[in-house]
Amino acid sequence: MKDLLWDEFQDAVQEGLVRHRSILDVVTKLQDSHVRVAGAVFKSATTCGCIRINAQKPQVPPDISLQQLKTYMDDHIEGELCAHCREVLEEEIGRVLFYLAALANLLDINVYDVLIKENQKVSALGLYHMS
Template identity: 50%
Template structure:
């Protein structure tokens, strides 16, 4: 059933994309949408203030007894707070635009977005924490 949703989305994107059908257009629109995501995140910090970035060097105690299962408990996201409703809405819109152009790239290259998702999902399930991402 889920593959139907992905396929329907991919077909809808193909039907909707009229102006930017060139590979160069899609590449630059995808990159632009990534920049807009970053800008929306920065505005959530600097303009709204609903989230804060408190960054410092990642510190893992020099402890050889840290198990890989516990490693994520020692690493910091540097993110404090929660997105307000307005910032969440802006980021969802920008991420949706990014997904649109990513799907457009898949369409142009005759790649199936759902197949890509499944391959990545299977890799994550197979390697688990050892993907080291």
């Protein structure tokens, strides 16, 4: 059975989107929401300090398999988000979802259908998907 939560959300966004109905506004707001997510991540490191971003070139031996490569890749995050930074980031991710739903509405795309297709691709391709 199809989960209706996303469909309900898309409908609610459709109803709630009054001021920024133009595709131009919606695409701009969606891009802006992505920038805000990145800003929230960086502020967690540079303003709050609950996480540290410690990035360096990975030391990968030659001739290893893609499966082995995974173990040499680092997420470059030290520490954990504090409650405040988590709340801010969740809010910004929510904004991305809102404008993603708004864009999908304007172009008659059902994001839940996209999610199902993407899940099938990830499940089928595993490691090779978007690597």
